[in-house]
Amino acid sequence: xxxxxxxxxxxxxxxxxxxxxxxxxxxxxxxxxxxxxxxxxxxxxxxxxxxxxxxxxxxxxxxxxxxxxxxxxxxxxxxxxxxxxxxxxxxxxxxxxxxxxxxxxxxxxxxxxxxxxxxxxxxxxxxxxxxxxxxxxxxxxxxxxxxxxxxxxxxxxxxxxxxxxxxxxxxxxxxxxxxxxxxxxxxxxxxxxxxxxxxxxxxxxxxxxxxxxxxxxxxxxxxxxxxxxxxxxxxxxxxxxxxxxxxxxxxxxxxxxxxxxxxxxxxxxxxxxxxxxxxxxxxxxxxxxxxxxxxxxxxxxxxxxxxxxxxxxxxxxxxxxxxxxxxxxxxxxxxxxxxxxxxxxxxxxxxxxxxxxxxxxxxxxxxxxxxxxxxxxxxxxxxxxxxxxxxxxxxxxxxxxxxxxxxxxxxxxxxxxxxxxxxxxxxxxxxxxxxxxxxxxxxxxxxxxxxxxxxxxxxxxxxxxxxxxxxxxxxxxxxxxxxxxxxx
Numbered sequence: 001x002x003x004x005x006x007x008x009x010x011x012x013x014x015x016x017x018x019x020x021x022x023x024x025x026x027x028x029x030x031x032x033x034x035x036x037x038x039x040x041x042x043x044x045x046x047x048x049x050x051x052x053x054x055x056x057x058x059x060x061x062x063x064x065x066x067x068x069x070x071x072x073x074x075x076x077x078x079x080x081x082x083x084x085x086x087x088x089x090x091x092x093x094x095x096x097x098x099x100x101x102x103x104x105x106x107x108x109x110x111x112x113x114x115x116x117x118x119x120x121x122x123x124x125x126x127x128x129x130x131x132x133x134x135x136x137x138x139x140x141x142x143x144x145x146x147x148x149x150x151x152x153x154x155x156x157x158x159x160x161x162x163x164x165x166x167x168x169x170x171x172x173x174x175x176x177x178x179x180x181x182x183x184x185x186x187x188x189x190x191x192x193x194x195x196x197x198x199x200x201x202x203x204x205x206x207x208x209x210x211x212x213x214x215x216x217x218x219x220x221x222x223x224x225x226x227x228x229x230x231x232x233x234x235x236x237x238x239x240x241x242x243x244x245x246x247x248x249x250x251x252x253x254x255x256x257x258x259x260x261x262x263x264x265x266x267x268x269x270x271x272x273x274x275x276x277x278x279x280x281x282x283x284x285x286x287x288x289x290x291x292x293x294x295x296x297x298x299x300x301x302x303x304x305x306x307x308x309x310x311x312x313x314x315x316x317x318x319x320x321x322x323x324x325x326x327x328x329x330x331x332x333x334x335x336x337x338x339x340x341x342x343x344x345x346x347x348x349x350x351x352x353x354x355x356x357x358x359x360x361x362x363x364x365x366x367x368x369x370x371x372x373x374x375x376x377x378x379x380x381x382x383x384x385x386x387x388x389x390x391x392x393x394x395x396x397x398x399x400x401x402x403x404x405x406x407x408x409x410x411x412x413x414x415x416x417x418x419x420x421x422x423x424x425x426x427x428x429x430x431x432x433x434x435x436x437x438x439x440x441x442x443x444x445x446x447x448x449x450x451x452x453x454x455x456x457x458x459x460x461x462x463x464x465x466x467x468x469x470x471x472x473x474x475x476x477x478x479x480x481x482x483x484x485x486x487x488x
Contacts, residue, residue: 003060007240008324008378010248010271011170015378018270020239026057026064027238029230029268031247032124034071035105036090038293039112041277041314041329042244042284048315048426049274049323049379050242051118055424056375067233068121072102073128073209075222079250081198085219088208098209099128112294115311117426123233127225131211134220134228137262138199146261150190152202152216156257158195165260167195170271171249197254199224223254230267231259241268245275246283274323279304284329292329306331309338312428316341319381319425340385344421345430347392350399351414357404364405364412367391371420384420391417442473446482449475 005018020026030050033043050066057064077083084092091098127134138154141147146161147154158167158175168174175195198221203210210217230238236259243252252271259267277284284291292302300308309317317337321327367390374383391413397403398410405413421427445464452461465475468484476483 005056005060005376006378007270007272009269010273016270018239020062021237021269024062026062026240027234028054028064028066028240028242029226029234029238030066030068030121030241031226031243031251032068032070033105033109034075034086035102035109036087037105038295039105039109040284040291040293041297042291043109044112044116044294044314045277045318045323045327046242046244046274047113047118048116048318050272051426052319052381052424053240053242053272053379054119055426056379059419059424064122065234066119066121067123067125067230069226069229070102070106070124070126071222071225072099072106072126074220074225079222081201081221085207085209091208102126102128108295112311115298116294116315117311117428119426125229125233127220127229128209130225130228130232131220133232134224135200135213137224137228137231137258138220139214140262141199141258144261144264147199148192149215152218153190153198154200154215155191155196156199156254156261157192158197158257159193161257161261165257167257168253170256171253173249173253197221197223197250199258223251224258226251227255227258227262227267230255231263236263236267237265238268240270240272242272242274245273248273275326277318277327277329279329281328304329304331307335309334310341312341313338315425315427316344320385322378322380322382324378340389341427342430343392344385344388344417344427347395348414348417348421348429350395351410351417354395354398354405354410356407356410358406360405360409362394362403362405362409364394364409364416367394368412368416371416375420375424381425384425388417388421442468442484446475446484450482 006015007018008014009016028050030046033039050068054064054066072087073085075086077086077089085098087098087101090096091101094101138147141156142149142154145157147156161167162175175193200213200215200220201218202216203218207219210219230241241252241255248271255267259265279290279292282290292304294311294314296302296305297309297314298311300306313334314337317334318327320337320340327333367387370387370390371384374380374387377383394403394405394413398405422429445468449461449464452458452464468475474485476485
């Protein structure tokens, strides 16, 4: 059951059995954020999606090299070939250096992903750290006859490329679509065709982030960075390329184009795209100014939020929908996710309290098979969660006496719930220590109580003892010491 994994491939528009290039190894590249603002729910979805995919491959004994980039240069406003760099614009408004902006928001991104319990990628390269490699790749594209130089800028010759290779293979778009859907921009006059896109842009005098190149002082186009960094760390041809659905065109289409033009081979075998998160039916994103950042979710400090939602509630909210489905934000949906997460975690706590019987009247193995079947079918987390709630029902039925399980079956049920809920879905278990009191905190309160007793402040001492008891912590005083015990 474990090893038959089927993935929906955007390239073929079909589910395909996953066959790695190298046995028991997975090379995975995912497009990361452009770091010019606070991380929001739209950033959380691909991070959580590909975190779960990585976790599941590792659970199946694959060695995974997971590469996720940071875009800190070259991504211009409106995803176009003209205008100001998104990070530069933020730097100008804040009177900072662009790399100060990139560093600040990269750190915030990492902090939020840690709270969401996303594992760190194997490698997290930055676009600005790979300028030399981007120049080298552009030179190969020019040498192969698929790019041209105009006024110090370099553009991909899409028409010439399309004469030999299939431009639009991923998105299904035709070159003609770009004529009717392209706005009149300054660089259009430099291009041979509106569909051509920038590989290198000559920088204007006002542009801050620029580097020397054979063609001009300038900066790389947005698309070339991912082609370069995926190839550098995973090879010319690797297993899986992932990202958000909104990146299929133009970004990922351009990546395929560049890879064929430079090295005459496709970059990845499988293209995996998570769908978008919407708010009132519209895509949530910084450019639309309709986003709620993750810290606002965690604190509840946003006009659209009725309360604060924990990182694990956000993770549950995202995983209760299939990664290829849209999710529409609402307080009601988040509140339901909060209850679902708590119910699942409570079952893990209650598992430890189950009393085994001599015989079982439930087939635990069947539950495990269903869980693997869900994940093997294109990482179907909502179906998996529904099966985990079948496990929750079993736990509750055991407590009520309606279901009997042997010690071996209780151990197996515990293994299933922990493997899939904690190891694979990445939920953090609730600490079963009565309102998450830590030993350090209890010790601190106990010491404060002892000080109160020494100072003959018995009112405070008795108050602290009684309040701790309400929280399930029993204080035991002896002549020379004070000990405490968490009561079950």
